[in-house]
Amino acid sequence: MVIADAVNTAIIGKGLMIGGGFIGPGIGIGLIGGNYLQAVGRNPEAAKFLGQALIFVAIVELFGLLAFASIFIVK
């Protein structure tokens, strides 16, 4: 109660939401990119699958965007 009166907790909530929500997609996109480069390093023929790797980037990135969108719900 005291903390809620003293500071604007919505700001803290938004900060935590952004920070926590972007960790997962950050790791995920890093894994996708790293594994893609590893695959290309082992087998240069795999370089043509960049488009398919980008699809997974899109899927992963959606969760980060959802975290961003939900900060507008917090009042």
Next chain:
Amino acid sequence: MIGGFFSLLADSGPSVHIAPAEVFQWGNFSITNSILYGWICSVVLIILFSAVARRVTVKPKGGFVQIVEIGVDFIENTVMGAFDDKQVGRRYVPFFVTLFFFILFNNWLGLLPIVGEGLQTHNGAPLFRPFTGDLDGTAAMGVLTMVLVYGASIKESGGLFKYLRHFFVGSPKNPLFFVIGLLEMFTDLTRVISLSLRLFLNITIGEIVIAVFAYLGHVAAPITALPFTLLEFLVAALQAYIFVILSIMYLAIAVNHSSAHPEEESAEDAQGLTDGTLPETMELKAGKA
């Protein structure tokens, strides 16, 4: 000139809009700034591409026509690569090419300085907003795409019942397969939401990032906002590509799965390779049909 446009942002905090603002009323419909800009982009697209279509020649002369041809070729190859049956795939090429260029143009024209706070209505609301930066617009595109996907897959599989049957791995009378099948159906429905939300949020966040950095730059707004505008240029093209390739894959998976009848191509291949396998494939064909 650009500096003048950007410095309008730097008055009182960055302008962050998630929802489009109403520009004027037309009957009972409120026309928002995003749909207004969507109309403008559509008109530009129609005029530009009908001019390009008249100038297409067998020997490419270079210039803008060839750039459009490269884009059309790229999407066509992607569609043809995704479908097992090339004749079926060719039917859906025009839709995806249109979708790709519509999203690409809306994204790129949304990065112009006149969009956003550059031009304002008498209420102080921005006059233009990118059509893809509005959830209604992207939801309309997502619903349209998924209606096409469902319609096409029902048509290709020959009837609604046969289409629904392919959600179930085994017999629907088995309770486990029944529940899994129902879950698959609901997973299918979330595609509309994920398609539209991804495009909307990417474009809106791009607008917000540009607005924030133009605000931070104050007088030097064009310099601080330029790198992010260039980044958004890339993101805009990437999102158009991702939207289209995901819809192609949804359609291709459903159509490839439901085309239970063996294609002529595979029969021809078998004939060409060994004569001994020919009776078996014929038998298989008859058995499946």
